[in-house]
Structures are given as C-alpha cells and as structure tokens.
Amino acid sequence: MTKRIFSGIKPTGHLTLGNYLGALRRWVDVDQHQSDALFSVVDLHALTVDHDPGRVRRLSRQAATLMLAAGLDPELCTVFVQSHVAEHTRLSYLLECTATDGELRRMIQYKEKGARARAAGESVRLSLLTYPVLMAADILAYGTDEVPVGEDQTQHVELSRDLAVRFNQRYGHTFTVPKATHPSVAARVMDLQDPLSKMGKSHASTAGIVYLLDDTDMVRKKIMRAVTDSGREVEYDRERSPGVANLLEILAACCQGNPEALAGGYESYGALKRDTAEAVVELLRPVQERHAGLAADGGYVDGVLKRGAERARAMARPRVDAAYAAMGLLPGV
Numbered sequence: 001m002t003k004r005i006f007s008g009i010k011p012t013g014h015l016t017l018g019n020y021l022g023a024l025r026r027w028v029d030v031d032q033h034q035s036d037a038l039f040s041v042v043d044l045h046a047l048t049v050d051h052d053p054g055r056v057r058r059l060s061r062q063a064a065t066l067m068l069a070a071g072l073d074p075e076l077c078t079v080f081v082q083s084h085v086a087e088h089t090r091l092s093y094l095l096e097c098t099a100t101d102g103e104l105r106r107m108i109q110y111k112e113k114g115a116r117a118r119a120a121g122e123s124v125r126l127s128l129l130t131y132p133v134l135m136a137a138d139i140l141a142y143g144t145d146e147v148p149v150g151e152d153q154t155q156h157v158e159l160s161r162d163l164a165v166r167f168n169q170r171y172g173h174t175f176t177v178p179k180a181t182h183p184s185v186a187a188r189v190m191d192l193q194d195p196l197s198k199m200g201k202s203h204a205s206t207a208g209i210v211y212l213l214d215d216t217d218m219v220r221k222k223i224m225r226a227v228t229d230s231g232r233e234v235e236y237d238r239e240r241s242p243g244v245a246n247l248l249e250i251l252a253a254c255c256q257g258n259p260e261a262l263a264g265g266y267e268s269y270g271a272l273k274r275d276t277a278e279a280v281v282e283l284l285r286p287v288q289e290r291h292a293g294l295a296a297d298g299g300y301v302d303g304v305l306k307r308g309a310e311r312a313r314a315m316a317r318p319r320v321d322a323a324y325a326a327m328g329l330l331p332g333v
Helices: 017-034 043-048 053-070 087-096 101-105 108-119 126-140 151-171 216-224 242-255 259-263 269-295 298-326
Strands: 004-009 036-041 078-081 146-148 179-181
Touching (some): 004 126, 017 242, 017 269, 036 298, 053 078, 053 269, 053 298, 078 298, 087 126, 101 108, 101 126, 108 126, 108 151, 151 179, 216 269, 242 269
Parallel strands (some): 004 146
C-alpha cells in the first residue's frame, strides 16, 4: 500500500534557501515519486499574527508558484491552498475538543512567540495558541502516514500523533497515526549572520537570509559576508564552529556531498565561501527561470490550485465526516 504524506509551507515571508534545502527539494526528488503526496500553502497559519491581507495573498501565490518551479508535478502529487479546502477548519474544531489547554501552552513556538509579543507590549492572538491543532487537522484529515518537516516542527507532529491516538481511543478508530521524517543533510539551514538561528522567512534582518528569488549578485554577496568563526581552520563542528558548519552543510546539500569530507578540502574560509556561493547560484538558477515562466502564466497556476483543492477535498471529506459522526454529531441533510 502506498504511503501518504502531507506537508505545507506558511506564506509569512519570501521562501528561502532553507525552505528549499530543508523541504522543497526532498518533496520534488523523493516524496512525490514514492508516495501519495499532498503539498499545501497553509495560508490560514499566516493569520496568527498581525498581517497585511494583500501581502498574504501575494506570498501565497508566490509560494505556490515556487513549489511548482522547484519541480512539484501536479500529475504526481496534489498541490493546493489550505483555505480552499474547508475540511481543515471543520476538523480543527473537533480536535480542539480533543486537545487540552496544557499541552498547547507547552508548545515551544507558542511560548517563544508569545513571550516576544508580550515583551513588546503586544497582545497575543488566541490562534497562536490553537494553530498547532489546525496543523494536526491538516495532517490527520488525509490519513497521512508521514510528515516531512524540519526539526523545529517535530513537536507539532507529536501533538498530531497524540490527538489521533486520543481520538481513536475515545470515539473509535478514525485517524492514521502519522510520524515525522527529516532529510539527512541540511534539515535546518541557519542564518548566515547568526548561525545559531534558523534561516527564517520572517526575520527582521535579511542580511543572512538567501531568498529563492534573490538575484545572482545578491546571493554571492550574502554568502561571502557570512559570519564564520574566530579561528582559521575549516572544520565541521556545529558546537565550536557553527558558522563554518552551516556553510559546509549548505555546500554539501547543494552537491550531494558530506560536510565532514568537504571540510578537508579547504584551507581558508574565503575559498569555502566562494564555492558555496557558486553552488547556491547554480542550484537556484533553474528554479528562478521556471518561476519567471510560471509567474507570467497565472492561469496555469490557478488551474493547478483549483484541481488540487478538488482532489484534496475528495480525499479529506469522508474522513472528516466520519470524525463528526464518531463524536456524536448528526449528519447533514
């Protein structure tokens, strides 16, 4: 039996090299060929913080276009926008009735983002607390077996597992219990200016972030200015030399190499940076070229998203309807 996978990208910023090496490339090279795969622009998750509606729409379309430009084939997988499939929000409320306040307040991202908002004197939206339940609904609605995610999202997949088990025990077997999977290299690409922080889409400073649509000169400039370390030796050691380790992992991911083995071929940080910059430029070149073509043909992208939503809806509806019945709700007329 073919395994089913689900994963998504949140349109809170322009997609980065970290998104590509940590997720998109695996989706393209492996997941869409070896599984019944669904990939979504999870736009509802972008509403948990203050946002500009027009920007969310633009970034959602850009994310979908880049997913296709990276090589997702709508003949092999399902590409859609989360808000186009009502089963996500239908199921989310049932899972809120299954989850507990305590387990949601223990979510690391809620604690970190909530603390930053409070420190800045800002209010914290309720959706920031509950969105991991919506994420669980995203996953469980499709009978998902595996969820390819970065290391920082593992806790959310664990919540999905807990909710699936709890629901099944209380109301009868309804959901598949999913598991998280991680790519072997560059699962977590770090900021070039702050190698102890993940390369994120929505950071205030963009100097250490390579975006998928950065031009060639900008990519080279950002990588050549990457923070390295106080020593001189090129070694792969995340603890002692996080900046160098980050560059080695990026280079290894670009050329399908091993970061430790690559370290032995360099005697200077400058040479490592130059090779990493050129590898990234060549990696992104075909993606950017395909994106330009797709962006000029908005009708094609719209058609892919429409068909993807129809297919996703057909997959999710029977399971969500079964969950409604299992919890004691009357069927619709």
